[in-house]
Amino acid sequence: MTTDGHLSPELAELLKRAHGALAESYDDPRVTAADMDELLPALSAATGRRFAAVWCHLKDDVPCGGWYLGVEGADGWHTPSGALLDHLAARTPTSALAQVVDADGVSALVGDRLLDLTSLAIAEGIRVNASNIALAVYRPASLPFLG
Amino acid sequence: MPDLVKLHQLLSEAHAAFHDGYTSEDVDSVLGDIADASGLRLTVVWSYVDQWGTGGNSEIAGHDGQQWRSASDTLVRHLHGDSPAVDLLLQLTDAEGLRVVLLGEPLPADEQSSIDAGTAVGSNNVALDTYKGQAPKWA
Numbered sequence: 641m642t643t644d645g646h647l648s649p650e651l652a653e654l655l656k657r658a659h660g661a662l663a664e665s666y667d668d669p670r671v672t673a674a675d676m677d678e679l680l681p682a683l684s685a686a687t688g689r690r691f692a693a694v695w696c697h698l699k700d701d702v703p704c705g706g707w708y709l710g711v712e713g714a715d716g717w718h719t720p721s722g723a724l725l726d727h728l729a730a731r732t733p734t735s736a737l738a739q740v741v742d743a744d745g746v747s748a749l750v751g752d753r754l755l756d757l758t759s760l761a762i763a764e765g766i767r768v769n770a771s772n773i774a775l776a777v778y779r780p781a782s783l784p785f786l787g
Numbered sequence: 788m789p790d791l792v793k794l795h796q797l798l799s800e801a802h803a804a805f806h807d808g809y810t811s812e813d814v815d816s817v818l819g820d821i822a823d824a825s826g827l828r829l830t831v832v833w834s835y836v837d838q839w840g841t842g843g844n845s846e847i848a849g850h851d852g853q854q855w856r857s858a859s860d861t862l863v864r865h866l867h868g869d870s871p872a873v874d875l876l877l878q879l880t881d882a883e884g885l886r887v888v889l890l891g892e893p894l895p896a897d898e899q900s901s902i903d904a905g906t907a908v909g910s911n912n913v914a915l916d917t918y919k920g921q922a923p924k925w926a
Contacts, residue, residue: 666871696802696872706802706872757879761795775876776800779816 647742651686655738658683660730666708673703673772679728680771687746689713691720691771698766698774705778711750716759719751789882794824799876803868811841811912817866818847818911825885827851829858829911832902836914848902849890855899856890 661679664670676693683691690712696705709725710717720728727737740748754762766774797820804817814831822829828850834843847858847866861878864870878888894902905913 666873667868696799706799706868708871708873708877754877755880757791757795757881758877760792761799761876764792764796776796779800 646745647738648686651741651746652738654682654686655727655741656734659727659734659737662709662728663730665729667706669704671707673768676771677769684770687749689746689750693772694762694765695772695774697776697778698768699778701768703768703772703774710754710762710773713750713753715753716756717754717762719754721749721751724749724751789826789885790824791879791882791885794821794885795876795879797821797824798865798879799872802865802872802875805866806868809845811908815909815911822849822911825889826882827885827889829889830902831912832898832905833908833912833914835916835918836906836908837918841908841912841914848894851886851890855894855902856886857892857894859887859889859891862889 658679662671662675673693673695680691680693692710692712693703693707694710695703695707697703699705709720711720712718723732723737723740726732737748761775762773766777768774801817801821805813809817809831811831811833818829818831830848830850831841831845832848833841833845835841847863848855849858850856861870861875865872865875875888879885880888893899901915902913905915906917908914
């Protein structure tokens with residue numbers, strides 16, 4: 641970031657690479673914790689905000705199942721901004737987000753504050769690494785009788 | 788008093804738990820802890836139980852302390868994995884809001900009494916009819 645909090649060349653390049661990085665929707669199993677490891681540490685470093693994926697399950701030490709993105713702030717966790725989600729899903733042109741961040745600073749990447757309960761649940765979750773948090777250990781239901 | 792953080796964790800764990808269907812044992816395993824943490828009586832109402840177990844149609848319902856209600860669409864879709872986990876998890880607010888998030892409309896009066904008169908199966912299942920011997924031929 642530059643001193644006024646607007647777009648640095650590093651963040652501009654990162655945002656360019658991140659365009660469409662999470663093109664699949666929430667809970668799409670094609671998105672993995674490894675995808676988050678590729679994207680979120682760099683995004684956190686470039687913005688000074690901690691981005692993490694919050695997963696429903698931890699199975700064999702790997703986060704899986706439903707997921708959503710969170711941004712940690714001093715007042716708890718926030719959603720990513722709609723502009724960032726649209727960018728990650730490639731629903732907006734590649735350069736659109738960079739223009740917004742250049743105008744408004746990195747706060748343009750941060751959305752609404754999550755409810756206190758959600759922040760508490762994330763805080764109680766399993767911190768797999770800097771980019772991935774699992775809310776619960778996977779416990780399989782028994783398979784129904786299909787005979 | 789509901790343990791809301793525990794409930795959040797349990798509901799996270801339960802996302803898509805019924806994706807491949809469910810048995811009465813699954814229901815006890817998944818809904819039992821959620822019911823305990825929420826303070827709501829959650830149950831699956833089955834058409835019948837016979838020597839093979841529960842069968843027929845099934846519906847998730849919950850008792851809010853006054854009456855039986857159908858489970859909310861949000862909860863049903865969450866348990867079947869038909870909606871993103873955020874649709875339910877990010878709606879959980881406080882104890883007062885739980886009923887609205889987890890439960891839907893009151894069931895008709897005749898269904899209320901049928902559930903109350905049904906046969907309890909395990910901790911979180913009720914069967915409306917009981918068959919001893921062979922299952923009914925339409926099952």
